[in-house]
Amino acid sequence: MELKKYFKIWYFLTTIATQIALTSRLGAILFLIGKLLRFALFLVFIMVIYSQTQGIQGYSFWQVLFFFATFNLIDTASQFLLREVYRFRYYVLNGTFDYFLTKPMSPLFRSLFGGSDILDIPMLAISIIFVYYSTFKLTTVAPIDLIIYGLLVINALIIALAIHIVVISIGVLTTEVDNTIMLYRDLTQMGRIPVDVYREPISWIITFVIPIGVMMTFPAKALMGLLSTQFVLISIFLSLTIFFLCLRFWKYAIKNYSSVSS
């Protein structure tokens, strides 16, 4: 029942966000072109690298492309679902967040899922097509690896959700959101290629301390049969631990919230 209510709220708020996004058709088209360009130019970058070098640390061209496609899928899906976080600072500054607190629904839900971004849907579709296409270019994929891949993509989205909870919690405490979220985005960019190509200790740090590797590299490695069961279990344990710690941090932030405006 609660789930149905929240789905309705999400649907309603997403409809409004969509109407706002399409107010300026030109702006929407230009943003979409920009996103497509960013995707295409990085693809060109990978192609240039593969045309001029021996490759990236033993990974084949299609393997690297699959890593990049998986990165895009996870990155775009989390942006699509959690776009409201990018507007959160404004809500804290102008007092709208106080209004969220008085409503009979979770303020955390409202702050995270208060309107998905329709402009991410074409990118999401392209990412899925790329994942699908590059999967066929890899060597034979076992059905169990496909299931683990799906599981680890969901796992990555849970980590993304947890990090977004931290971002808005910092926003509640300090009103700083924009740079924190962009810092997360910059960090995730390291996951456009498999994180094990970075030298140690960078590779270890961005796998287990800042779990970019668990988010972006592990699902793709699992599909290629390059990830042991042990690491699959560690990933799930890590994401759930991070998620519950982040929820605790959110509760701490809410307890210490002093209304900035309104």
Next chain:
Amino acid sequence: MKKYWQIAKITFSETTAYRLNFVMWRVRVVLQLLTIYFLWQAILPRGAKILNYDHSQILTYILGTSLIWSFVMASRSQSIADEINSGSLSNFLIKPINYFSYHFFRDIGDKAMNILFTAVELTLMYFILKPPIFIQTDPTYLALALISIFAALCLHFFINFILGTIGFISPEIWAPRFIFFIVIGFFAGSYFPLDILPANIFAIFKFLPFTYLLYFPLKVYLGQLPLEETIVGIFTTFIWTAVFALIANLAWRKGLKLYTSWGK
């Protein structure tokens, strides 16, 4: 002239007004640099070569473009379109200042702050990572590199100014800027040295203005271009700058005829 230097100084101080914001921004800058640095380190291990670039030259290129980026690309002129759309441009029109100079000196203040911090960050990175970078000692190439960087920052200023004048005809100002940043990042050579592209594609790139923003000044610094080609390149940058200055002037004059504001 004195008032414009004051504007540059105020912009310099303004940057640190929101400390947490400022710290986060610098962390991001360092992180972006580390990302591309480690990426290239992985792609091109010691001893490997990519066309004319060995390990040390490619890392010099990556760190060098980062430093030149802070000289050339740091800008405050994104506020032009906001000022037009919000009507606060009227405040500038009634003051005895030149709007172009005002923004140029704001850029200077911003660049000074960027250069200061980038220099400190790169020095720290140099001592921590000990990258095998190439230091240019020939004063001729150093002088030519400085001239090409100055030309590049003027070129970037006028391109940015033109983007700002979009505010005269449309409230949609962020999307064109978003595309511009993506295009510039790639075509100026911040991902990789442009001459590793196939020769016919690189020949086209040479005609584009973006090539002269990052790639060309750094190639001059590295001393990898013959003197004749360097002079032609600097000359080309100034021609592009003049072209964009003319367009910016035209857009500004035409835009003012369209400009209306209420309640100011």
